[in-house]
Amino acid sequence: MWAPTIHGVHFQRPDPARWLWYAVGGTLADRYRSWVLWDLTASTWVLRHFARVMVLFAPLWLLLLVPGPLSLRFSMVAAGYVTGLYFSLSFMEDACERRLIKHGYPVGLNRRIREEAETGDRAEIVALYASYHQDRLD
Template sequence: MRTPSGRSRAPDPIHWLRYAVAGSLPTAYHQWVLYDLTCGTWVLRHLSRALVQFSFWWLCLLVPGPLSLRFAMVALGYLLGLYFSLSFMEDACERRLLKAGYPPGLNRKIREETPVSERAATVALYASYYPPS
């Protein structure tokens, strides 16, 4: 689905939540997935998805025990999760790209070859050459 400006539109909150917890998006959003993985803020977008994935750590506050211990469990869970999420950020983005039907390495190729100001146009160009399967 495209907006009147020609760019693909972002998924609604329900679809985005599914995408954030490693689900796939319908074909209509696959060009947006490519943009999401190549735009100038792709690292921040990855971190926002990771924070959503780790939100289950808040359930540790329901465990009986001292409040300081419960908050420590939440903090350690988040820190460990963010450490591994940042460590494997490229691989996670690559898997999302493959789920959307694009060839391996396309996101890295776009990020390395294209200046930030021109990435949206480049994503549209690549999406037209590599339609998601």
């Protein structure tokens, strides 16, 4: 398992099966809480959201098995991707906040960390909040 330490807080990354569960909306165990906070507030949070969305859209390729002209089948897949991406990217901040709430963090924490990160080190801020909220759970 990958368990780096950033400013004294350990981040344990979930294995691929747990990450898939997390990507489709599942809640991870408490030992992954710090990683979830980091995942949703890292400087690459938009790309990470996009990766989770691509996992959700993978079943759209099954539409290619529907009988009919190939161009129609590819059009169905493309329409599904475009529509899904539009709505997913439109509501990505809300989706990330909902994930944090499911993992026991307070409302608005992701926005607060991102706003504070503009003036400081994002990893340090995440570690600070992770340790604070970990202490409150114990």
